[in-house]
Amino acid sequence: MIQPAAPDLVTVNIDGREISVPKGTNVIEAARRVNVDVPFYCYHPKLAVVGNCRMCLVEMGTPAVDPATKAPVMDPATGRQRINWSPRPAIACATNVSPGLHIRTTTQMVKDCREGVMEFLLINHPLDCPICDQAGECKLQEQATGYGRGYSRFVEQKNVKPKRTLLGPRVMLDDERCILCSRCIRFSKDVAKDDVLGFTDRGSYSTLTCYPGKKLENNYSLNTVDICPVGALTSTDFRFKMRVWFLKQTNSIDTESSVGANTVVWSREGAIYRITPRQNDAVNDTWMADSGRLLYKQVRDPSRLVGVLVNGAESALDFAVKAAADLLKAGGVAVVGSGRSSVEEQFLTRKLAEASKADAHLVSRVGKGDGLLISEDRNPNVRGALVTGLIASLPSPGLGSLGARIDAGEVRTVVSVGEDLGEAGLTPAQLSAVSVIYLGTHANATSGAARVVIPTLTVFEKDGTLVNQQFRIQRFSRAVPGAGGATDDLVVLARLVAAAGGPVLGADVASLWPAIAAEVPALGTMSHASLPDTGLLIDPAPWEALPFVEGPSLHYRPAGQREAARG
Numbered sequence: 001m002i003q004p005a006a007p008d009l010v011t012v013n014i015d016g017r018e019i020s021v022p023k024g025t026n027v028i029e030a031a032r033r034v035n036v037d038v039p040f041y042c043y044h045p046k047l048a049v050v051g052n053c054r055m056c057l058v059e060m061g062t063p064a065v066d067p068a069t070k071a072p073v074m075d076p077a078t079g080r081q082r083i084n085w086s087p088r089p090a091i092a093c094a095t096n097v098s099p100g101l102h103i104r105t106t107t108q109m110v111k112d113c114r115e116g117v118m119e120f121l122l123i124n125h126p127l128d129c130p131i132c133d134q135a136g137e138c139k140l141q142e143q144a145t146g147y148g149r150g151y152s153r154f155v156e157q158k159n160v161k162p163k164r165t166l167l168g169p170r171v172m173l174d175d176e177r178c179i180l181c182s183r184c185i186r187f188s189k190d191v192a193k194d195d196v197l198g199f200t201d202r203g204s205y206s207t208l209t210c211y212p213g214k215k216l217e218n219n220y221s222l223n224t225v226d227i228c229p230v231g232a233l234t235s236t237d238f239r240f241k242m243r244v245w246f247l248k249q250t251n252s253i254d255t256e257s258s259v260g261a262n263t264v265v266w267s268r269e270g271a272i273y274r275i276t277p278r279q280n281d282a283v284n285d286t287w288m289a290d291s292g293r294l295l296y297k298q299v300r301d302p303s304r305l306v307g308v309l310v311n312g313a314e315s316a317l318d319f320a321v322k323a324a325a326d327l328l329k330a331g332g333v334a335v336v337g338s339g340r341s342s343v344e345e346q347f348l349t350r351k352l353a354e355a356s357k358a359d360a361h362l363v364s365r366v367g368k369g370d371g372l373l374i375s376e377d378r379n380p381n382v383r384g385a386l387v388t389g390l391i392a393s394l395p396s397p398g399l400g401s402l403g404a405r406i407d408a409g410e411v412r413t414v415v416s417v418g419e420d421l422g423e424a425g426l427t428p429a430q431l432s433a434v435s436v437i438y439l440g441t442h443a444n445a446t447s448g449a450a451r452v453v454i455p456t457l458t459v460f461e462k463d464g465t466l467v468n469q470q471f472r473i474q475r476f477s478r479a480v481p482g483a484g485g486a487t488d489d490l491v492v493l494a495r496l497v498a499a500a501g502g503p504v505l506g507a508d509v510a511s512l513w514p515a516i517a518a519e520v521p522a523l524g525t526m527s528h529a530s531l532p533d534t535g536l537l538i539d540p541a542p543w544e545a546l547p548f549v550e551g552p553s554l555h556y557r558p559a560g561q562r563e564a565a566r567g
Ligand code: SF4
Pocket: 177, 178, 179, 180, 181, 182, 183, 184, 185, 208, 224, 227, 228, 229, 230, 232, 233
């Protein structure tokens, strides 16, 4: 007899192996835990189950009980409870585990089912894998190899369906490839809350389309491309640009708001081709916003700063550091740090402020949240600035206190770490009243007016960590080499700290972390190298009373709402 499971666990038997899984687990996920592959198309762990592709058919059986007494019926040959096998296969995605459920995935019946489903799916599918953009990540191709018949009996004419239909500004549909799994429809309706897609016509003529007068143009539209199991939906930005097997994958973080969606950056030979979401069930599930996928374009933007400048003339980095040090040592310094900088950079920015006896400021960036994966705080790392001690309270809009100190003649030099001070709130008169040392990636009014300009790296060209709205510290890694002429922010900041009379600190993430762990209590037990890919939560208690601007989003509730939820 099958062994009873612990409370809230259910014991099932999959291909002869017993496993205990949480109640409510479906058979696909239960099988995955014992490394049994149940192929599927329409099922997606983050979407509602509809059971329309039938690829996940398996054999199921339940322990036999006497209908009258409800006592187990034993098999005298084995001494175990007899299993009543269903004469028909059942879909694994829509079946949740029940005590004693038996599953068979390797029988002839299951094999025949899979071959039959594959044959039906391939009848009208163009077999043009060599020219299909999905090649290399196509579930149909992979499962045809693993579970298909291996040859086609279809000699009739294939259906012709619409080609190159723009569903919206970023998503293209090649309808003849669609296997009608409805993942894109469910995502749009249930996750993006934009009920825009549906099927028209019947049978082989079923066609995916937008409802009349609507377009797939919400800021999450490209997630449909990610979850389309075949090459029907493609990104207009990435489509036919590069074969995926040539691309290197690097873990990163979406920096467009404090949500900190986990991402993968796909690059080849120093060029980034696309950004896709990386699963983190505590942050972004398997989704990300379209706007975050385009951030890589900043790497090769023509406005990129590529030369060190001192008083407008090209210079060497050593000379620029010396010129900056002279300004810093003259006193009357203020430092404007950035909520876009990494934890490591913010730690060094704090050290720079300390060494220069300067006030530290941070630029506030607040916008409208969408309740999903774009939060109201458009800085990805304000929490990092609090945790590292760069700032003690939340930044207020406009850099008002800095402006007042400049007007009073108390500040004569401003160090800006990547922030356009004019855009942040200083007036042209205030800007021209101070000497600016600008560390940044792109040209702007501040870099144009600065005495010293040192080009630095974008988030895609360096390593570091960010603390998101949940106080989850998450790592991002270098995907491509830095632009020519740009220097790692950590190198520049560490040199400025030392030049201003501060300590000599590590100029890369690995060598800086011992100092961070020693001086930042909230990070004292951590190390950069040992952070898991899904990040670690920092105890938010010291900052929880601060009036953070974020409202609720996918996996975040503001502190007051969390307490209310706890009851
Ligand atoms: S376009 Fe892709 S995701 Fe949408 S129904 Fe067709 S196969 Fe499924």
